[in-house]
Every structure is written in C-alpha cells, then in structure tokens.
Amino acid sequence: MVEKRHEALQLTDEMVRDMYETMLLARRIDERMWLLNRAGKIPFVISCQGQEAAQVGAAFALNRDEDYVLPYYRDMGVVLAFGMTAKDLMLSGFAKAEDPNSGGRQMPGHFGQKKNRIVTGSSPVTTQVPHAVGIALAARLEQKNIVALTTFGEGSSNQGDFHEGANFASVHKLPVIFMCENNKYAISVPIEKQLACKNVSDRAIGYGMHGVTVDGNDPLAVYEAVKAAAERGRKGEGPTLVETVSYRLTPHSSDDDDRAYRTREEVDAAKEKDAIHTFARYLLESGTATEAQLKEMDERIAKLVNEATEYAENAAYAAVDTLHAHVYDEEAK
Secondary structure (H helix, E strand, O other), X not given: OOOOHHHHOOOOHHHHHHHHXXXXXXXXXXXXXXXXXXXXXXXXXXXXXXXXXXXXXXXXOOOOOOOEEEOOOOOHHHHHHOOOOHHHHHHHHOOOOOOOOOOOOOOOOOOXXXXXXXXXXXXXXXXXXXXXXXXXXXXXXXXXXXXEEEEEEOOHHHOHHHHHHHHHHHHOOOOEEEEEEEOOEEOOEEHHHOOOOOXXXXXXXXXXXEEEEEEOOOXXXXXXXXXXXXXXXXXXXXXXEEEEEOOOOOOOOOOOOHHHOOOHHHHHHHHOOOHHHHHHHHHHHOOOOOHHHHHHHHHHHHHHHHHHHHHHHHOOOOOHHHOOOOOOOOOOO
C-alpha cells in the first residue's frame, strides 16, 4: 500500500477525498461547457483542464471563511472550493440574469462573488495582482489576520502589473500569495520563448521574497507550499511567489486551434500526468478511497452537472430595462 502522504500535512482522508471531488467537479463542469459551446448553446469557454490540482490544492490551504482570492480566468477549481456552485458557473456560461458574477454581462471566467470573498477580475490580464496587494494592505491597516491569494498564468508574469504588485508587497511585507499557474503556453507562445530564467519563481529573489516551484499535478505539494506561504504572510514575513507547473490540456479557449502550435503527441504525453487520474490512483493505492466511493462520487457529480445545466439553460436572461444597470450613475431607490 502507498504511504498516506496527506497525513504528514495533517489532512484527513475525508479532506483529501473532498479535494479530489472538487477537482473532479471542476473537470466535469468544464467538459460539459465544451459540449454546450460546440452545440452552439454557450458562446465561450476558457478551460481549467490540467490545472485543477493546483487550484484546489491552493484553495484548501487557505482559511476559506476569511481569506480572499483573486482568481484568473481558468480558476474554476479555486472558486468552487471557495463556495461557488455548479449552478453559479453554468448561469455564467449561459449569460443569464442570475449569474452571480455579473448578471450575465461579463465573459465566462470573470469570477466574482462578494459573499465568498472572490474578487472579480477584468479582461486585461494580470490586473488582479495589484488588487490583491491592495487587499493585503487594507488587511494590514485594519489589523485583520487574512491572506490574499492571486493567481495568473506564466505569460502574465511578464506584465507590468505583476512586477509592480510584487515589488510593493515585498517592500511592505504584505500577506500576499502570488501563485503562477505555469501551463507551458501563453496562448500559442511556449514557455521557452517567454522567460530567460529557468523558473518563474526565480524572479522572487529580485523582490526579496520567498519563491518556490512545485508540481502542479500534485495537489498535496501545492497545498503544502501555499499553506507555508499563508503562515509566512500571517506572521508578517511578507509575500511568497509559488509557481505550479502543469500543462494546459485544451486549446487556449473555445476560439483557439492549438494544432497550429503544438503536436498531438505532446498533448497526449501530458495527459498521462493528468491529476484527475493520478490523484484518483493515489487515493485508491493509499486506501484513502475505495472504487465504490469514487464511482458514487462520479455519479453524484454527473447528476449535479446535469441539474445545473438544465436550470441555467432554462433560466431567464436579464431584462432589457436593466441594460444600463451598473454602467451609468443611478439614483438610489
């Protein structure tokens, strides 16, 4: 039997089963959205497939009752772990009035839900990074012991927003976790054409912060790194740059044809490391879950996704008279 690595991290069997279930839910919702897109029912998909382990491992390492997350557009695993539901995400995909992110006004993947401290992002990439730094600064001024986690792709680590945010957070030793989800491609540009350094985390030393690179296909490794980063932040030791290395299993978005810039052999090789399969194998081989438990989990998730799809497809669109809501100044009613 395989050693239960999660016990050394003080995670119970139930906790790691919950981690896997959240990963699997993200995958199944994403897969359904691709089918809906190809059927002409929803306009756009930007996928989490291949990155669920990093997303869920990081989210589980935080205080999900108090900490803040500022996700980027692939972070379905993060927002599900922080309290969004399959129905919430489907309503967003269908752009319906009940969409909690924006009432159907924003592109899918622009997550935002005030009650769960999920701070909305915007289409220009990396703007969430300085926003996370601002939240951490506000927490410091208000003497709140919270951490802000912000995520971004390796392509975004080349943007000015990342560098300005990292510098400010480091100078002021703010409780921010910068998590780079390195999936090897910034749309069509491979990592070797983006960075001269070996790892994104190598940039941490330039700002005087701790940096670490971990296997993004291993949720337990990500959990451990983010947990340590959160503890460092709460102690006043400043921010951390965590790089999770995985692989984007789908095209960049539903509008992209990735055959133009990478081979099918490369993608197929990456699928062998897919955490949906490797973490399930860990649960079975360590005796943390049984085949029956995983089968029941899959069936439960399938039912949940079906119900969410049906509900969202039949939900109402926003009324025409709300067209200008949240766009122009409105009188209080």
